[in-house]
Amino acid sequence: xxxxxxxxxxxxxxxxxxxxxxxxxxxxxxxxxxxxxxxxxxxxxxxxxxxxxxxxxxxxxxxxxxxxxxxxxxxxxxxxxxxxxxxxxxxxxxxxxxxxxxxxxxxxxxxxxxxxxxxxxxxxxxxxx
Numbered sequence: 423x424x425x426x427x428x429x430x431x432x433x434x435x436x437x438x439x440x441x442x443x444x445x446x447x448x449x450x451x452x453x454x455x456x457x458x459x460x461x462x463x464x465x466x467x468x469x470x471x472x473x474x475x476x477x478x479x480x481x482x483x484x485x486x487x488x489x490x491x492x493x494x495x496x497x498x499x500x501x502x503x504x505x506x507x508x509x510x511x512x513x514x515x516x517x518x519x520x521x522x523x524x525x526x527x528x529x530x531x532x533x534x535x536x537x538x539x540x541x542x543x544x545x546x547x548x549x550x551x
Contacts, residue, residue, distance in 0.1 A: 423450050427459075431465075437515070441518060444520075453469070453475070474531070475488050475530050485511050489505075489534075490506050492507060498510060
């Protein structure tokens with residue numbers, strides 16, 4: 423895990439820090455080949471330069487976001503913003519279902535839309551996997 427991600431996690435309120443720590447640990451375990459860095463002020467994991475998963479502290483808790491998550495066909499993930507992203511929100515570490523998270527991380531590797539080239543393609547997404 424990138425040291426900046428550890429700093430991000432440690433800078434959160436105690437409850438949120440626990441959630442962030444668990445998410446980071448499980449994401450690192452589930453996507454060991456992914457590059458982790460702070461991107462747009464939040465921890466994000468990339469595969470071959472393509473953003474896959476990340477999390478951020480919002481007013482009402484911590485949001486876990488999968489860039490291609492809408493294509494996962496998972497009940498536990500809710501559409502977030504535009505494009506193909508979806509996520510889950512947590513206010514307590516007990517709400518994080520690690521079994522679900524592991525399944526979502528596997529899908530994140532197997533189902534990807536090309537966000538890396540979104541600007542070059544003028545906002546048009548193409549499926550990678």
